[in-house]
Amino acid sequence: MLQLNELSLNIPDTTKPRVVVIGGGFGGVNLIKNLPSKEFQVVLFDRQNYHGFWPLLYQVATAGLEADAIAEPLRKMFDEEYEDFHFRQVKVTGINPESKTVTTLVGDLPYDYLVIATGTKSNYFGNDQIKEYSFPLKQIPDALNLRSQLLQSFEQANMIINPEVRQSLLNIVIVGGGPTGVELAGSLAEMRRHVLPNDYPGMDFSKMNIYLVEGLDRVLPPMSPESSAKTLEYLQDVGIQVKLNTLVESYDGKTVTFKGGEQIQSQTLIWAAGVSGAQVKGLPPEASERGRYLVNPYNQIIGFNDIFALGDVAAMKTEKWPKGHPGVAQPAIQQGKHLAKNLRKLVRQEPLEPFEYFDKGSLAIIGRNKAVADLPKNMHLSGFSAWVAWLFVHIYYLIGFRNKLVVLANWVYKFFTYENGTRLIIRPFIRKEDIAGQEFVRKQTDLD
Amino acid sequence: MLQLNELSLNIPDTTKPRVVVIGGGFGGVNLIKNLPSKEFQVVLFDRQNYHGFWPLLYQVATAGLEADAIAEPLRKMFDEEYEDFHFRQVKVTGINPESKTVTTLVGDLPYDYLVIATGTKSNYFGNDQIKEYSFPLKQIPDALNLRSQLLQSFEQANMIINPEVRQSLLNIVIVGGGPTGVELAGSLAEMRRHVLPNDYPGMDFSKMNIYLVEGLDRVLPPMSPESSAKTLEYLQDVGIQVKLNTLVESYDGKTVTFKGGEQIQSQTLIWAAGVSGAQVKGLPPEASERGRYLVNPYNQIIGFNDIFALGDVAAMKTEKWPKGHPGVAQPAIQQGKHLAKNLRKLVRQEPLEPFEYFDKGSLAIIGRNKAVADLPKNMHLSGFSAWVAWLFVHIYYLIGFRNKLVVLANWVYKFFTYENGTRLIIRPFIRKEDIAGQEFVRKQTDLD
DSSP: OOGGGGGGOOOOOOOOOOEEOOOEEEEHHHHTTOTTTTTTTEEEEESSEEOOOGGHHHHHHTTSSGGGGGGHHHHSSTTTTTTTTEEEEEEEEEEETTTTEEETTEEEEEEEEEEEOOOEEEEEOOOHHHHHHSSESHHHHHHHHHHHHHHHHHHHHHTTTHHHHHHHHHHEEEEESSSSHHHHHHHHHIIIIHHHHHOOSOOGGGGEEEEEEOSSSSSSSSSHHHHHHHHHHHHHHHTEEEEEEEEOOEEEEEESEEEEEEEEOSSSEEEOSSSSEEETTTTTTEEEEEEEOOOOOTTTTTTTTSSEOOGEEEEOOOOTTTTOOOSHHHHHHHHHHHHHHHHHHTTTTOOOOOOOOOOOEEEEEEEEEEEEEEETTTTTEEEEEHHHHHHHHHHSSSHHHHHHHHHHHHHHHHHHHOOOOOOOOOOTSSSBBTTOOOOOOOOOOOOO | OOOGGBBBOOOOSSSSEEEEEEOHHHHHHHHTTTTTTTTOEEEEESSSSSEEOHHHHHHHHHTTGGGGGEEEHHHHHHHHTSSEEEOOOOOOEEEETTTTTTEEETEEESSSEEOOOOOOOOTTTTTTHHHHHSEEESSSHHHHHHHHHHHHHHHHHTTTTSSHHHHHEEEEEEEEEEEHHHHHHHHHHHHIIIIIIHOTTOOGGOOOOOOOOEEESSSSTTTTTHHHHHHHHHEEEEEEEEEESSOOEESSSEEEEEEEOOOOEESSEOOSSEEOOOTTTTSGGGGEEETEBBBOOTTTTTOOOSEEEOGGGGEEOOOOOOOEEEEEEEEHHHHHHHHHHHHHHHHHOOOOOOOOOOOOOEEEETTEEEEEEEEEETTTEEHHHHHHHHHHHHHSSSSSHHHHHHHHHHHHHHHHHHHOOOOOOOOOOOOSOOOOBBBOOOOOOTTO
């Protein structure tokens, strides 16, 4: 019931340079960790109050991990050690480079340095129908919603009269053969094999179809051809129907129509096909290309020396990476750390150091003992060794002691029992009353 | 996008007696565990797909535990061992004792024995305004919603201009001095002391007020006067403002008005004041008293020999318990187990055994080393010994190996670090766009 005009950003004045960071993802968080409070005042804006470990988001969707295990509250990450750090959970609506201010829903804030680390948003390529009916997998609420959708589909398939409608509940279509699509498909296949038959003893899960649809001619296009081929083999081994060179034309919530006319009846289309940079209003069009900010080797956006972009929303074109770095965690992490160094140099009027990406390789997991890895020096792993590597890398990078423990405990448990943990349908706010009679009285809170 | 008429309950025919159970709470679950599939077909209806350990729900609301730690999917609880068990996540709309059928949103089902184990729902005593603006704490979505409300209040208090409005965000009013209200208040006090000052270094949490409002003259009225007195002392020790003999007259989302005229400005009123039985339509009024079914010592509802009620929705009046058993987990658990025995006797036409409640005592926790326990034989514990007893009892009864481990790990971690774990604001579905600009595109799913 608060009004916007009752709120203000309430950031203390400072004589130190003020760094305003938009976005608490891998880039923003690694930048802030390396900006000493003695030298800078740091203000972070994010629409969520947590930093998410998005490479494991698909595990929340398939009920392998609880939501809280892959996220860490931003205020907990930056506690008393960061004396002059200020987090505000508020939406940024624009930038004004002339007045050097950021505009938010509750007021403006002047900056000395501005860092845009907003990551990506789902890209539906202008198809509003797909946007309306498909399930994205970008944020924690998306994953909880998809989990509930999948489990409710099985509950309802159990109660359906018409076999065609039942089949449409058991057809899961994943669009996008990148890491999210591949890992989600693999995780669903494990669920189909090891978990669902126990939960639904009367149902025939050989009728559950998992389609993985990719527009290009191979899965995991950013990885090596060897790893793509091995991944395709693994996907087919576990019974996933992979459709390469296939584009989705339309989806109305019931029927997926592919370019060329082929159709699949499905109640669940998961959109993991494309992302575009989550840009902020206010910079000239020539500073961007295809939704990403063009940055120089110091992460400065072209045309500005006090506005920076990091990670997925930035395109730093180099000889080795002519389209910019891949849209994964590592470039964002490394750029964040590097920019912290450069900001300190900038304040001391020392020359900046160009960023160099250290490619640690990439990994993807399809199932137990089924993983692929591209390592530096053109080495490729697959099978058990890649799977172990995947496990260790992900646990290592998960931020926060508690999360690591919970995730590790979950995985160990899962490994020995083939049992996923958290198959709760938590879907309170979706409608006034659903098939199960769940009611939600929409609360009048804050800004309504 | 499914239509109701596309669905059917789809329960296989059987020659065994069919037991239909409404509600997968403590009563229903303990009944079903003890009904052998060789002797009975068992059908369970619940609006959720999980069994919740509700005595710890307040911990989810105060971010001490994640939602998944206190719930267990019903299908996982009753797996292949229960061959002729059938769960349907669907709403029961009525009972027809003449035709011996249960009516659900997707069809009717004949029963041989019907067990109503629906528990309670919040009781607002007819005050629709309180119902609209207050926060209940009955289900997992309630707890997640309350958690988000509390955390958002602190985020916003940080950005507020008017000191009176800020104070209204920092005034938390809990109505109801029973176990839920007392334990929630204690948990909030621990958060205020040990967690929030780290998260919000610029804020003065001495201004955060936690009010606990009770209509009677003591907190924890079902416990012994000794324990009530000790609890009051503990609550005041940790800085909770306890208002006894106080009734809420009205609440409009901003102002709490008490009978007598006193007012408190508060954006968060938590309603833990009253519950009434969650009854099902179709039984004659004389079978109920104050929202609970009157049952004989065999849990048969008065006037029926094939319809039973269990736990909180039943009132079994005895000499020792003239108003029926207390509305906690133990009577429901014991009645469930006992009814399983009696149903087996009924089928064999053996005489039934009357239920006798074995009172194991009751426990409540206010904070670390601050707990109270009423034990059999008029023994009372408080302080550290009661606190240890509370810990062990709750871990012991938490159902499911994995949950126990996660909860235990969380508590151990919390004990040594004074650090609550999961302060995520997960509130996607509340409105189209909120202060943080979180968007939710309402999905058109199943029955819309």
